[in-house]
Amino acid sequence: MNTTERASFEAIDGMDDDEDNETNPTTSPTIGDIIAERMDRRDLMRGLLASTVLAAALPAGFMAAGFMAAGPAQAQAQTAKSTRSAFSFKEVTAGVDGNHHIAEGYDADILIRWGDPIMPDALPFDPMAQTGARQARQFGYNNDFLGYFPLKGSNRGLLAVNHEYTSTELLFPGLKSVSDARSADPAKITRQMAEVEMMAHGGSVVEIERGKDGKWAVVERSKYARRITAETPMEITGPAAGHDRMKTKADPTGRRVLGMINNCAGGTTPWGTWVTCEENINNYSLGPVPAGHREEANWKRIGIPGRRYAWGHYVDRFKVEKEPNEPNRFGWIVEIDPYDPTSMPKKRTALGRFKHEGAAGIVNPKGGQYVLYSGDDQINDYVYRFVTRGKVVPGKRAENMNLLDEGVLSVAKFGADGTMEWLPLIFGQGPLTAANGFASQADVLIETRRAADLLGATKLDRPEDVEANPKTGRIYIMLTKNAGRKPNEVDAVNPRADNKHGHIVELTPPEGDQSAARMKWEILVKCGDPSVATVGANFNPLTSKDGWFSNPDNCAFDAMGRMWISTDGNADDFNGRSDGIWALDTEGAARGTSKHFYRAPAGAEVCGPCMTPDMQTFFIAVQHPAEDGKEWKAWGKDSTFDDPSTRWPDFKPNLPPRPSIVAITRKGGGKIAV
Ligand code: FEO
Ligand code: CA
Numbered sequence: 001m002n003t004t005e006r007a008s009f010e011a012i013d014g015m016d017d018d019e020d021n022e023t024n025p026t027t028s029p030t031i032g033d034i035i036a037e038r039m040d041r042r043d044l045m046r047g048l049l050a051s052t053v054l055a056a057a058l059p060a061g062f063m064a065a066g067f068m069a070a071g072p073a074q075a076q077a078q079t080a081k082s083t084r085s086a087f088s089f090k091e092v093t094a095g096v097d098g099n100h101h102i103a104e105g106y107d108a109d110i111l112i113r114w115g116d117p118i119m120p121d122a123l124p125f126d127p128m129a130q131t132g133a134r135q136a137r138q139f140g141y142n143n144d145f146l147g148y149f150p151l152k153g154s155n156r157g158l159l160a161v162n163h164e165y166t167s168t169e170l171l172f173p174g175l176k177s178v179s180d181a182r183s184a185d186p187a188k189i190t191r192q193m194a195e196v197e198m199m200a201h202g203g204s205v206v207e208i209e210r211g212k213d214g215k216w217a218v219v220e221r222s223k224y225a226r227r228i229t230a231e232t233p234m235e236i237t238g239p240a241a242g243h244d245r246m247k248t249k250a251d252p253t254g255r256r257v258l259g260m261i262n263n264c265a266g267g268t269t270p271w272g273t274w275v276t277c278e279e280n281i282n283n284y285s286l287g288p289v290p291a292g293h294r295e296e297a298n299w300k301r302i303g304i305p306g307r308r309y310a311w312g313h314y315v316d317r318f319k320v321e322k323e324p325n326e327p328n329r330f331g332w333i334v335e336i337d338p339y340d341p342t343s344m345p346k347k348r349t350a351l352g353r354f355k356h357e358g359a360a361g362i363v364n365p366k367g368g369q370y371v372l373y374s375g376d377d378q379i380n381d382y383v384y385r386f387v388t389r390g391k392v393v394p395g396k397r398a399e400n401m402n403l404l405d406e407g408v409l410s411v412a413k414f415g416a417d418g419t420m421e422w423l424p425l426i427f428g429q430g431p432l433t434a435a436n437g438f439a440s441q442a443d444v445l446i447e448t449r450r451a452a453d454l455l456g457a458t459k460l461d462r463p464e465d466v467e468a469n470p471k472t473g474r475i476y477i478m479l480t481k482n483a484g485r486k487p488n489e490v491d492a493v494n495p496r497a498d499n500k501h502g503h504i505v506e507l508t509p510p511e512g513d514q515s516a517a518r519m520k521w522e523i524l525v526k527c528g529d530p531s532v533a534t535v536g537a538n539f540n541p542l543t544s545k546d547g548w549f550s551n552p553d554n555c556a557f558d559a560m561g562r563m564w565i566s567t568d569g570n571a572d573d574f575n576g577r578s579d580g581i582w583a584l585d586t587e588g589a590a591r592g593t594s595k596h597f598y599r600a601p602a603g604a605e606v607c608g609p610c611m612t613p614d615m616q617t618f619f620i621a622v623q624h625p626a627e628d629g630k631e632w633k634a635w636g637k638d639s640t641f642d643d644p645s646t647r648w649p650d651f652k653p654n655l656p657p658r659p660s661i662v663a664i665t666r667k668g669g670g671k672i673a674v
């Protein structure tokens with residue numbers, strides 16, 4: 001979700017519910033106030049040396065010994081001597097208009113869009129006659145994370161898709177403004193509309209195939225097709241399952257919950273499951289908050305009740321005074337087997353409850369555990385790591401299926417000396433005791449944020465994706481922005497006050513050990529326009545005027561270990577640039593060079609970058625096209641269903657803008673950007 005819609009919403013009820021508004025009340029500085037500009041020429045060279053050493057330390061082919069991971073290394077493209085970017089393509093021009101644009105020599109084709117039929121009995125999309133029942137069989141709204149699960153290598157597979165939220169003003173005819181759409185007012189949002197919204201959330205699994213002409217299409221009547229919604233039955237597993245704080249009237253066991261909501265980014269595991277992350281779960285609950293309720297501190301810390309959706313007027317469980325434990329059943333990472341459409345999704349409570357952005361993981365080369373990273377997407381919140389107790393057993397799927405139920409969750413604390421530590425969140429250790437309201441590990445996990453506050457974790461500039469490069473083992477943290485950081489709050493790892501543009505932090509584990517208690521860190525790039533001195537950006541000077549970006553949100557590594565970034569925030573138009581996809585060098589003398597590959601239509605952010613193992617197809621999710629009309633200077637007013645700023649991708653007068661998945665391929669075939 002981005003700034004404008006939130007700003008509108010805040011104007012309505014003044015709630016602190018936004019990624020760009022702080023709900024972290026802690027004040028203790030955790031690093032000190034030394035300002036260290038960590039990325040200068042010396043740092044670039046140090047990073048280069050570290051990566052070379054680390055790559056050498058990784059057992060050859062370790063990741064490939066997984067199941068679906070990287071293809072052959074092509075280190076020659078990233079030699080230390082080269083001053084050229086590892087990415088070979090002609091950049092797209094930065095800018096903003098109603099359409100999308102792709103680098104020359106590539107095709108960007110629409111694969112599937114909101115409302116397209118998914119299930120065999122689905123009705124065709126009719127935006128003037130949408131109902132919950134129809135929507136539940138069709139592709140959902142605001143596609144975010146994408147995971148590709150092979151059926152036949154890189155030519156046929158399953159695409160798992162998150163449907164994060166609904167841009168309600170663009171979903172339904174008749175809503176006059178963004179404020180009306182986000183008002184949670186039952187006079188404006190009817191029961192039928194709320195039902196559509198609930199069915200437009202969740203996820204989809206679609207079978208897709210690449211034809212002889214090189215073009216991708218959805219396989220109709222696939223036995224794998226699945227829609228997951230805000231009402232799909234799910235199992236709660238791990239230490240918080242069955243705890244009293246997880247029980248409701250409808251579920252006295254505390255082990256069954258209906259639906260997943262606000263699923264932002266996620267990950268794919270080496271054993272072939274989809275992990276999908278519940279993010280801004282506070283938006284779905286209505287108040288008032290009962291005075292003195294035992295969950296008061298918990299609610300406050302995560303921004304409950306968010307009062308953004310009207311669902312609670314029609315469904316009791318979304319009203320906190322009626323069902324105060326229901327919010328505790330959201331904010332988790334959900335694991336789903338995309339190959340079995342009858343399988344029950346599992347909310348893995350061992351991984352903690354917060355506003356999870358993503359859940360990218362790596363098998364630890366030093367111990368064989370699965371190590372999963374997750375950012376808590378709000379300004380001044382934290383980055384977490386989960387290390388499984390058990391080890392990944394390559395090739396034995398069943399033995400890995402419950403690995404995520406046991407392990408150690410830790411939170412990151414950064415030092416000004418270029419090192420950071422992972423602080424374990426374990427009941428009974430340090431401050432995580434009854435004195436602070438924790439009676440069990442379940443309590444620690446349900447209130448992960450408050451537990452992390454007590455440990456002195458480092459507040460970061462809106463942590464989104466956190467992902468390890470499978471080739472080098474180095475870990476990258478996307479920090480989207482934090483305009484709320486004041487000059488006296490800057491520190492080494494968040495070096496800019498009023499950080500509108502975000503930055504990327506790189507972690508280097510010692511000898512490749514992803515479970516290590518301490519790692520080294522440095523800043524890879526500070527984002528924004530490098531030609532404006534006051535912005536303080538520092539891309540590699542090889543970066544062109546189109547190549548720089550702001551607001552990194554998602555990242556992905558291709559089979560060559562090259563990093564791709566998708567952004568959320570350029571659409572705010574303070575730069576006159578849409579969001580999009582950028583390629584970012586991490587190795588060699590070109591480290592820190594960024595190149596613009598794909599540009600989104602106005603109002604959209606780009607999510608879910610995901611490449612097939614053969615690197616010939618790049619899937620991306622274009623989320624909320626036409627949102628934020630006021631932020632696009634050329635439009636300058638609210639953008640609604642009846643009067644949208646763009647009708648991408650159909651451009652038909654009777655069709656609204658539609659969030660869509662785009663398949664990018666090279667004209668004539670071949671690997672992307674090689
Ligand atoms: Fe849903 Fe963190 O963006
Ligand atoms: Ca986002």
Ligand code: CA
Binds near residue numbers: 264265357464568607
């Ligand atoms: Ca995101």
